[in-house]
Amino acid sequence: MINFIPAQVSHLDAVVALEQGTFPDDAISRRSFRRFIDAPSADFYVAVDADESVQGYTVLLYRNSTNLARLYALVLAPSRQGMGYGRKLLQWAEHLADERHCLFLRTEMATSNQRAEQLFRGEGFRLIELREAYYPPSSGQSTDALVMQKLLPRYELGDDSGVGATDEYVPMLTQTTEFTCGPASLLMAMDYFDRPSTDPAAEELEIWREATTIYMTSGHGGCGPHGLARAAYNRGLSARVEVNTDSPLFIESVRQVQKKDVMQRIQAADMNFLQAQGVPINVRDYTLELLKEDLANGALVMALISTYQFDGVRAPHWVLICAADDDFVYINDPDYDTLPWESSTQRQYLPIPIATFNKAFGYGGRKQKAAVVLQAIK
Template sequence: MVIICLAEPADLDALIAIENTCFKHDRLSRRRIKHWLGASNGIFCVAKLNGEVAGYGLVLLHKGTRHARLYSLALLPACRGKGVAKRLVMALEVGAADKGRLFMRLEVAKHNDAAIGLYQQLGYRTFGEYSEYYEDAEDALRMQKRIRHPRESHQVLPAPWYRQTTEFTCGPASLMMAMAGLDVAILPSRSTELDIWREATTIFMTSGHGGCHPIGLALAAHKRGFATACYISTDEPLFVGGVRVEHKKALIADVDADFKSKALKAGLNIHYSALDACALKKFVAQGYAVLVLISTYRLDNKKTPHWVLITAVDERCLYVHDPDLDEEEQSALDCQHVPIALDDFEKMSSYGRDKLRAAVVVHRPVKHKSTER
């Protein structure tokens, strides 16, 4: 019988014996093992087989990051191949997630096929490599896995993920996901993506093609039969600050005014105030779809406005479908229900020097009652 539990000081001698048996290089010393047994910034678990310590896993929790690091994993040779290592890693993931970590990272020797296979089976993917990382000059693969997911106890928008097909259509892609999450009859497509962009574009951005105005997106959703509301932190023309040419600024202001005029005629609810995390959580809990404008600086070090769709909110995180896929570093799954700590999101959800905050709340399709004749 295998039991996974927290390591205790009484396990010290057994842990040292496992360390010396499993590793020829890069061994943890008795002093370091003793340190981690009492450290508050780590999770130290042991696997006990028939009451005896058969292996351990150690995760480090560094301050200032949302990542946990699987620092060491060891299992006695006689206990391998029985699923014990898998159970150890899974227990460490749960512990790290409960302490607010969103991702688990690790390093593994390139020649260690068994360990790599285990991590891949658990959902880890390679995102980098270290040359001559270990004492014996062996190279190491860097692997990562998302360990925080929306819980079944929280409201989750059943929106399909859609990848934007151009660099400037994150808004239309997010809106299509929102509408499809509210109405299964909606099928996201490139044709609709481009139609919405033409309807909602601001004409110009800092460079290249224009992005989408929140009121423009709300009008596009309204046109397709959805009730919408817009929350914007200012009533001044949006995105003007990122454009240097005066005639382009004037054109953006004209487009802004046109969107506002159309919204007034359509009876849309435009609120010149920002939504905080508490308000976002309430909308999601009520089954609404919420698009939020974020700055990508904390994602890619680029100060670019970017639309994402909120799919769930819990006590620690907000989860989003991100339509922008980086094929070199991501798979489609990496862009779905992406966890963002609430504190981090507060910083991400403002754009530019003016700290613009914008959100579009989309309701279920309006049902029109037929009249009898």
């Protein structure tokens, strides 16, 4: 039976011996281990037997103001390897990083360390970089390193601490063009509310034709909230528009007067349609409290975010908000390359820290907020 306990000075001899035996060319120094014991920006735990003898250790390093934790060391005594303890120690390290509200856990290992690579891959880490000649030379040759990373927080279905879907996760769909984030978000909601499209690839473009503002920034127009609500209504969903202004949306994103005029006309037409069908258009500040209330009532919310917080580019982007808790808003992000996530599984229930979401929700100089609240028709 092995326990994980905070490292103390009395453990240092055993830790240093194990470290030097494991990494003779690149061992962490005793001084460093000593510092990690008290450092507020580190977690240093040892794995001990019932007789308190040290059988392994892990060190995590944190930097203020980043959401990134670095797994600096994870080592088991050779006599204890291959028995599942390495995986347990790694899971403990993830738990520690999670407790500090880190979004990512990152680590490096030699490209030749296949056992570690297997372990990390199995625990959901993804390769993000290959660093050449990262480790100092042993017998004349330096070694390359794999940098692997894992996104830590996950929304757990049925967990009381959050609001959102309880029985099944909202399925993920990746947009197929750069201008169809809105339609892809709507298609995910349709799937979740048991109205799946029989031909999503065709319908993605069809919804865009119905909901586009025709112009927006450069390139093709995106979709507006009124048009998307109209498309949702036409597909048998209950919809509600939430905007914080009754002046036309996004028209500052184009210069020409004719383009502005076309955008206003199409928005007016969508609004007339919605009013005629009794689809509510609320002009107010759609706050986090209102959003959480909607999620608690079983809704999904399409929200227009500015990607500036993520990639430094002020582009409007529709995402589907699926859940929220005290720390994060969880989104399904239909985009394949705007945000720095690597795989579509990472873009499903992607945790966005509340503070980041508050900055990202709203577009343009006037921070126009737009959302469409979707529900199954009861």
